[in-house]
Amino acid sequence: MSSAALYGYCGAILVGLGLYGVIARPEILRKILAFNVLGTGVFLLFGVFARRGAEAGLRADPVPQALVITGIVVAFSATALAVALLIRLNKDTGELVIASDDSAESGKQRVRQ
Amino acid sequence: MRLVLDIITVVLVSAGGFFFLAGTIGLLRFPDTLTRLHALTKVDNLGLGLIVFGLLPQVESRLDALKLTTIWLLVQMSGAIVSQLIAQATRRSGRQT
Amino acid sequence: MTLAFACEIVLAGLLLAIATWTITARTAFAAIAVFMVYGLLLSIVWVTLSSVDVALTEAAIGGGVTSMVLLGAASALRGSKGAVASLSLPFKITAGMLCALVAAALATVVFFLPDVAPTLAPVAKENLAASALGNPVAAVLFVFRALDTLLEKVVLLLALVGVWSLSSDRAWGGVPELRLYKSPSPILVFLAQILPPIGIIVGIYMFWAGASQPGGAFQGGTVLAAMWLLTMMARLQDVPSTNAPWLRLLLVVGPMAFLAAGLAGFYFADSFLAYPASIAKPLIIVVEATLTVSIGVTLALLVAGPPEKVPQQ
Numbered sequence: 001m002s003s004a005a006l007y008g009y010c011g012a013i014l015v016g017l018g019l020y021g022v023i024a025r026p027e028i029l030r031k032i033l034a035f036n037v038l039g040t041g042v043f044l045l046f047g048v049f050a051r052r053g054a055e056a057g058l059r060a061d062p063v064p065q066a067l068v069i070t071g072i073v074v075a076f077s078a079t080a081l082a083v084a085l086l087i088r089l090n091k092d093t094g095e096l097v098i099a100s101d102d103s104a105e106s107g108k109q110r111v112r113q
Numbered sequence: 114m115r116l117v118l119d120i121i122t123v124v125l126v127s128a129g130g131f132f133f134l135a136g137t138i139g140l141l142r143f144p145d146t147l148t149r150l151h152a153l154t155k156v157d158n159l160g161l162g163l164i165v166f167g168l169l170p171q172v173e174s175r176l177d178a179l180k181l182t183t184i185w186l187l188v189q190m191s192g193a194i195v196s197q198l199i200a201q202a203t204r205r206s207g208r209q210t
Numbered sequence: 211m212t213l214a215f216a217c218e219i220v221l222a223g224l225l226l227a228i229a230t231w232t233i234t235a236r237t238a239f240a241a242i243a244v245f246m247v248y249g250l251l252l253s254i255v256w257v258t259l260s261s262v263d264v265a266l267t268e269a270a271i272g273g274g275v276t277s278m279v280l281l282g283a284a285s286a287l288r289g290s291k292g293a294v295a296s297l298s299l300p301f302k303i304t305a306g307m308l309c310a311l312v313a314a315a316l317a318t319v320v321f322f323l324p325d326v327a328p329t330l331a332p333v334a335k336e337n338l339a340a341s342a343l344g345n346p347v348a349a350v351l352f353v354f355r356a357l358d359t360l361l362e363k364v365v366l367l368l369a370l371v372g373v374w375s376l377s378s379d380r381a382w383g384g385v386p387e388l389r390l391y392k393s394p395s396p397i398l399v400f401l402a403q404i405l406p407p408i409g410i411i412v413g414i415y416m417f418w419a420g421a422s423q424p425g426g427a428f429q430g431g432t433v434l435a436a437m438w439l440l441t442m443m444a445r446l447q448d449v450p451s452t453n454a455p456w457l458r459l460l461l462v463v464g465p466m467a468f469l470a471a472g473l474a475g476f477y478f479a480d481s482f483l484a485y486p487a488s489i490a491k492p493l494i495i496v497v498e499a500t501l502t503v504s505i506g507v508t509l510a511l512l513v514a515g516p517p518e519k520v521p522q523q
Contacts (some may be wrong), residue, residue, distance in 0.1 A: 006222055007218075010225060010255075010387050013313050015312060016313025018229075026295065029284065029287065033233075037233065040268075043268075045316065045320070048259070052327035052329075055331040056336075058453070061330055062350045066351045068267075068356070069425075072267050075272075076276050080369055084515060087283060097294055
């Protein structure tokens, strides 16, 4: 097993871990954290492809590296927007989770302007 | 000459690694925040300093040596200031762990 | 089994353990603190994969600014009394099995990767001389796939507009509520006086060196954003009002310069975002400089959050 393949398996497990966190943690902040772990797992897989593409005197293929840099910045933008939405949701309704449809009908939301 | 430099590097980096280990054991085993902060300062100052000094014989230009030393000084400064801030916050909040 | 490979196995194991700790930590604060460690460990992994530009970006943005935003959220939500019902065990087991399936599928893909990897490295290397840059990743970002970078910068701006639009109507154009101490500790003020001059030089150096060595506009811009946030947190500078003209100008000067260079490509070269060969490198450096400033301001404002205080008329 080469070192690139080792990190490939690592990235695959990270994707699984992050996906489990997004599904199984009810609090939105933990879902955002798990989404970031999921994203970094995917980027690690890209890094494996970059490392395996080492040729022509370069230690790693530059095109997947550029894609990962773009991905990291976009993931941060999404995280910042999601966090702002979460804080606003908490300010308006006092909840830390997104209520499912049936409990929303029971009038638990107090929307303050 | 090359061999002497390599031996210096191995000895100093190993000593730095030992201080890292000691500081981490302190972080995990000490009972409260203030003593843990005290253990971590050993890591910042001595551990990183020994590693940087151990890497200095291996650099190719004086500018790289300057960059390594600057990194060590910046880590020391930020470590010291953050330790003070954490200690102040701990005392203000009254909790000890 | 060489020593280097044994170290890499330990590193990968540590990474997985830290990721599991982030997902399963009991309090949000512990999860975010461990996530910071995760980001820094991951940047070491990137260096091991010979992708130093990505390592810098991951340490700065992935481990640094993301953790700042999440910490701000955790402290804003700390006093909330919302009830959280945890999910049932069969649901968790099913979810766990499905996620294990996804992970296994990806691992199978990694296992069956072709022996000869397809790569664009030779193509990038031979076109590198035409772009007059020394760093192949910078060449890909700003010359070969410049459209992606332009759109990425616009995504950052759109996220900022989205965050600003979450303020109430009266507070639109006001001052963001960056959570500050009432009176910052003198030590924090000391740090905010000593560190920013050094940090600004480091940020500019990272951008300037990015043309020929690992670095670039995003990494340098993040360091500049961090220095500005530090001075704002120590109350050495006020958080600016979001309808200040100079602020909005700084936000858009980067993408506008990039877009202008791209449109000028219609006249002076072949197509959109094509650079004329004679002035390619100076043009890229100028566009990158404005982009660094814009990225710094945008990232700092994304951390600061939506405007809260009503603007003074």
